[in-house]
Amino acid sequence: MIKKIIILLILILPLLMNSTEVFLDYFPMAIGEGTAGNINTSMIETPLFFYNPAINSGKIKSFIAYEHKFLLNNLTHYNSVIITIPVAKTFGIGLGYINQNIDNIPIFPEFPNNIDSIDFTPQGYFSDNAHAVYLNLAYTFIPEGYRLFELSGGINIKYIIHQIHTNTGMGSGIDAGMNALFYLERINFKYKGMLNYFLVLKDIGSTIIKWDTPNEYRDDRKYTAITGMGYSINIDAIMTKLGVEINAAYGNEKKIGFSLNCTYNKLVGIYGGINYRNEMNIYKISDPAGGISLYSNGFEVYYSLSYQELGFNHSVSLGYSL
Amino acid sequence: MNGDTCKCDISIEFNDSLLVSNEWNFYKYNGTIEKFELVNEGLNNIDISLVSGINRFIVAAHSDTIPPHVDIIIENKDYVGNVILSEQCELAFTIEDESGIKVNDIIITLNDDTIPSNEYTIAENTDLRNIPLKMTKHLADGIYKVKISAIDIYNNKTEESLEIKVAKTFAIISAGNFPNPATGDNTVIACRLSEQASEVILYLFDARSRKLLRESILPGSDLIVTYNLSTAGFSNGTYFYYFEALKGDNSESVKSAILKMSILK
Numbered sequence: 001m002i003k004k005i006i007i008l009l010i011l012i013l014p015l016l017m018n019s020t021e022v023f024l025d026y027f028p029m030a031i032g033e034g035t036a037g038n039i040n041t042s043m044i045e046t047p048l049f050f051y052n053p054a055i056n057s058g059k060i061k062s063f064i065a066y067e068h069k070f071l072l073n074n075l076t077h078y079n080s081v082i083i084t085i086p087v088a089k090t091f092g093i094g095l096g097y098i099n100q101n102i103d104n105i106p107i108f109p110e111f112p113n114n115i116d117s118i119d120f121t122p123q124g125y126f127s128d129n130a131h132a133v134y135l136n137l138a139y140t141f142i143p144e145g146y147r148l149f150e151l152s153g154g155i156n157i158k159y160i161i162h163q164i165h166t167n168t169g170m171g172s173g174i175d176a177g178m179n180a181l182f183y184l185e186r187i188n189f190k191y192k193g194m195l196n197y198f199l200v201l202k203d204i205g206s207t208i209i210k211w212d213t214p215n216e217y218r219d220d221r222k223y224t225a226i227t228g229m230g231y232s233i234n235i236d237a238i239m240t241k242l243g244v245e246i247n248a249a250y251g252n253e254k255k256i257g258f259s260l261n262c263t264y265n266k267l268v269g270i271y272g273g274i275n276y277r278n279e280m281n282i283y284k285i286s287d288p289a290g291g292i293s294l295y296s297n298g299f300e301v302y303y304s305l306s307y308q309e310l311g312f313n314h315s316v317s318l319g320y321s322l
Numbered sequence: 323m324n325g326d327t328c329k330c331d332i333s334i335e336f337n338d339s340l341l342v343s344n345e346w347n348f349y350k351y352n353g354t355i356e357k358f359e360l361v362n363e364g365l366n367n368i369d370i371s372l373v374s375g376i377n378r379f380i381v382a383a384h385s386d387t388i389p390p391h392v393d394i395i396i397e398n399k400d401y402v403g404n405v406i407l408s409e410q411c412e413l414a415f416t417i418e419d420e421s422g423i424k425v426n427d428i429i430i431t432l433n434d435d436t437i438p439s440n441e442y443t444i445a446e447n448t449d450l451r452n453i454p455l456k457m458t459k460h461l462a463d464g465i466y467k468v469k470i471s472a473i474d475i476y477n478n479k480t481e482e483s484l485e486i487k488v489a490k491t492f493a494i495i496s497a498g499n500f501p502n503p504a505t506g507d508n509t510v511i512a513c514r515l516s517e518q519a520s521e522v523i524l525y526l527f528d529a530r531s532r533k534l535l536r537e538s539i540l541p542g543s544d545l546i547v548t549y550n551l552s553t554a555g556f557s558n559g560t561y562f563y564y565f566e567a568l569k570g571d572n573s574e575s576v577k578s579a580i581l582k583m584s585i586l587k
Binding site: 019110 | 360365404449496497498499500501502503505510512514527528530531532533534535546548549557558559560562578580582583584587
């Protein structure tokens with residue numbers, strides 16, 4: 001009985017606290033915004049290890065990209081940068097950076113004893129700046145001989161600095177992920193395309209942020225487990241690559257996600273995504289998003305738009321494969 | 323002179339070079355304030371207007387560099403927190419200067435449109451060292467910038483402006499949380515209504531736009547509505563919130579702007 005209660009508490013614990021360092025829950029890079037964060041598989045070429053640390057392996061080119069988001073009708077801004085380098089055919093490393101700025105936060109004094117003397121004129125303004133730096137290591141196991149599958153694994157080590165007004169919080173955390181890629185056609189001629197299965201564990205053992213406030217407050221960012229499948233296929237007749245992904249997340253984030261990606265002739269692409277997310281203990285459709293991409297001479301340009309209850313998110317990113 | 327006024331150009335030359343100075347100006351006597359007021363800075367290209375009768379001019383220098391002091395006052399009784407809760411806006415201005423003010427050079431603008439002088443009144447027998455102005459305007463709901471500029475008799479200029487909001491209809495005039503950042507165990511989220519509401523709803527979101535709270539408040543006859551938020555269970559970070567106020571049988575609703583609140587425990 002006690003064992004059951006302990007297991008139940010472990011499962012319920014993430015439900016009791018509001019998420020901490022929520023800027024880590026935004027979707028880095030424009031294609032991430034446009035697919036509502038549902039790009040954990042290798043169905044896209046871009047090695048966005050923010051989502052699944054395993055997918056930055058088995059690449060043959062280095063990649064660099066920058067993104068800027070105008071969030072919630074310009075209420076706040078967000079930046080992300082990614083650099084990936086294939087050290088060997090089966091091993092890749094990457095560096096990432098994400099940042100959210102919230103400016104013009106008004107300063108108000110203590111609530112007055114006499115309610116009629118309340119003054120809504122701010123006494124000044126301050127900012128909230130959150131930063132995270134990622135180091136990614138990823139490895140792919142490729143069986144010898146006739147290849148039916150590939151198995152990749154990777155980890156992200158992330159360091160967080162969060163400044164609000166005159167105080168700073170700092171902490172670090174670890175994400176890990178795996179991706180299994182199956183070449184269906186090689187397994188059975190009746191089938192086409194590639195099937196991915198993935199599992200990602202974020203903030204393993206909690207990511208702890210320590211604040212330099214007078215009471216040295218500590219925030220715990222609880223784990224999230226995400227698992228799902230992706231399928232992609234090249235339709236040569238129309239020079240198009242199609243990909244879909246479905247996943248489920250549990251823990252700090254609780255949702256079911258879906259995305260669709262379509263690229264024509266390696267020149268232009270469209271993509272979209274949506275989540276079915278828990279909010280105030282009610283599951284509802286959220287983060288409807290979409291975007292467009294252009295590819296030319298190693299350059300990639302993305303624009304994405306998503307809807308949130310507080311406004312629209314606009315995201316633009318530019319990438320280059322070396 | 324054929325009429326009441328005429329214009330002429332004059333030039334002044336000093337025979338003694340010791341008298342030549344950049345500080346000499348040309349002044350005309352103003353009988354109303356019994357002072358000479360600046361007509362032309364320097365003594366070159368002087369262009370003056372003469373009126374019938376005696377015109378008195380002097381060449382002199384002045385040391386007054388202080389511009390007039392200007393105040394803009396909203397005289398509406400229902401003026402709360404920079405918001406006028408009436409379509410009839412009663413504006414008053416006071417302009418003070420020890421040397422005297424050039425009345426004809428007073429300019430009042432409303433959202434950059436100049437108000438004609440016949441739309442505001444100056445009390446009779448006003449001392450030109452202290453000029454009160456009054457103006458009544460009928461304004462639709464919105465935000466307006468009132469600006470006044472005035473110069474004294476030595477051409478020292480001053481400008482003053484005030485932004486006002488007119489909300490004669492049902493509105494949430496202002497909102498905030500006290501204190502912000504919230505460093506203690508709680509923060510009071512408050513808003514001020516233009517008139518009584520049947521229900522006020524507070525919505526609170528995290529910085530990722532995920533809704534964390536929907537709290538219904540029955541304000542009764544209060545125009546200031548408050549909600550005491552415990553910071554327990556909230557992480558350090560910035561949150562967004564807004565109010566929605568419902569009136570009468572909930573047929574009319576208004577929302578406040580989205581506001582930012584930080585928790586720093």
